[in-house]
Amino acid sequence: MQEEKFVMEQPPIKYGEVFDPEIAVREILKAPKEERQQKLAEFKEKLAFQQVGLARVQDILIDEIRNKPNGKIEDFYDMAVELGAEFGMNKQQKKEIAKILDRYSLLYKGIENIRQKFPNTNDLYKELFFEAPKGKVELVTGPVSLYFKCYDFKDYLTVFYSNQRRHHGKKRDFTEEEKAEAMGCKAINIFSVSHPEIGRVVMAENNSGIGRNPKEEESAVIFIHEEQHAINSLFDKDLLDPNDPINVRNVRQSFLDAETMEEKEKILINFFRQFRKNAEAFAKDEMIAHYKDGHEDMALVELNMPKEEGGIYDFLEEPRKAEYLWLKSSDDIRALTKEVVEKTLVQEYKETLTIGVGAVRKMEDAGYEKEEIIALLTHEPLARWGKVVKRVLESDVK
Numbered sequence: 329m330q331e332e333k334f335v336m337e338q339p340p341i342k343y344g345e346v347f348d349p350e351i352a353v354r355e356i357l358k359a360p361k362e363e364r365q366q367k368l369a370e371f372k373e374k375l376a377f378q379q380v381g382l383a384r385v386q387d388i389l390i391d392e393i394r395n396k397p398n399g400k401i402e403d404f405y406d407m408a409v410e411l412g413a414e415f416g417m418n419k420q421q422k423k424e425i426a427k428i429l430d431r432y433s434l435l436y437k438g439i440e441n442i443r444q445k446f447p448n449t450n451d452l453y454k455e456l457f458f459e460a461p462k463g464k465v466e467l468v469t470g471p472v473s474l475y476f477k478c479y480d481f482k483d484y485l486t487v488f489y490s491n492q493r494r495h496h497g498k499k500r501d502f503t504e505e506e507k508a509e510a511m512g513c514k515a516i517n518i519f520s521v522s523h524p525e526i527g528r529v530v531m532a533e534n535n536s537g538i539g540r541n542p543k544e545e546e547s548a549v550i551f552i553h554e555e556q557h558a559i560n561s562l563f564d565k566d567l568l569d570p571n572d573p574i575n576v577r578n579v580r581q582s583f584l585d586a587e588t589m590e591e592k593e594k595i596l597i598n599f600f601r602q603f604r605k606n607a608e609a610f611a612k613d614e615m616i617a618h619y620k621d622g623h624e625d626m627a628l629v630e631l632n633m634p635k636e637e638g639g640i641y642d643f644l645e646e647p648r649k650a651e652y653l654w655l656k657s658s659d660d661i662r663a664l665t666k667e668v669v670e671k672t673l674v675q676e677y678k679e680t681l682t683i684g685v686g687a688v689r690k691m692e693d694a695g696y697e698k699e700e701i702i703a704l705l706t707h708e709p710l711a712r713w714g715k716v717v718k719r720v721l722e723s724d725v726k
């Protein structure tokens with residue numbers, strides 16, 4: 329982060345001016361037709377300037393939190409708002425910052441509390457995963473992370489399936505399939521633990537010698553990767569407000585009611601695109617974490633790898649089968665479903681991922697720094713990365 333980047337001779341947004349994209353769009357629509365073109369061009373320029381600027385503010389804010397993890401939330405907020413004034417930060421965006429900082433504060437306090445209560449790593453492990461570890465367990469911590477290095481495979485397994493086990497209420501033995509799945513992942517980020525206030529900051533690494541294990545020097549990289557997931561969960565709205573649940577029964581009914589094949593096809597396409605949208609939120613989280621640790625190309629390969637071929641990020645395995653929908657369907661409907669699945673869940677998904685990685689590359693080529701790129705893209709759905717980056721690069725706000 330270099331200070332000089334903040335200085336532009338004639339920034340599209342003047343210092344202290346407030347820019348609210350939604351209001352600005354409404355004003356464009358109200359303007360006389362002959363002025364709209366000009367206003368739209370100005371709008372795009374301002375939007376790009378604001379997005380990149382606020383991404384830099386976020387980047388500085390994260391650094392500040394890393395340096396002073398127990399700093400005052402009000403101070404973080406004041407700093408962000410002061411820097412944001414340069415980029416027209418509006419009311420909504422200030423609220424957003426306040427929300428993010430609140431979430432951070434809760435997480436941080438949650439981590440502090442539980443560590444004070446369970447200063448011994450084994451006790452903490454037991455508290456979170458309901459069983460004392462069988463072998464050696466080490467704890468690495470950061471402002472938003474509790475990272476367990478497990479030296480016994482059983483302990484890693486326990487963490488790996490801690491969510492499910494909690495659901496099922498009682499302990500059970502692990503199946504060979506489950507073991508194989510855990511062996512395929514060097515590390516894992518747990519979505520929810522016995523203490524919901526610290527959800528997403530709990531991570532574990534497999535150091536048992538069984539399955540995929542990180543090499544010594546790799547461990548630090550994995551920590552960075554997993555910690556990025558926790559940071560994403562603070563900033564990323566897609567992860568915080570999961571998409572609407574998909575109502576299979578309703579879709580099935582309207583599908584059956586539809587009279588023509590065209591109508592049926594439309595319903596199917598929309599239906600499967602919803603699944604893709606959900607999967608894209610997870611894929612984005614992975615892409616950013618992989619980019620952070622320097623392996624975004626690998627993310628592209630792994631995200632596209634079906635579970636049947638050993639893929640560990642196959643978020644579309646279930647919907648791709650589509651079996652629960654059309655059990656008693658005729659051949660032509662089955663063929664149609666297959667076609668739509670191929671289009672929406674394979675081709676379009678692949679395209680979105682490829683465009684996403686391409687967008688990151690383009691920003692890098694234009695000289696943007698990794699942290700700026702991450703801060704910018706965290707706020708955009710994966711499906712929009714291409715567009716956002718195009719606008720930023722065209723408007724020359726750098």
Ligand SMILES: [Zn+2]
Binds near residue numbers: 553554613614617618
């Ligand atoms: Zn990951």
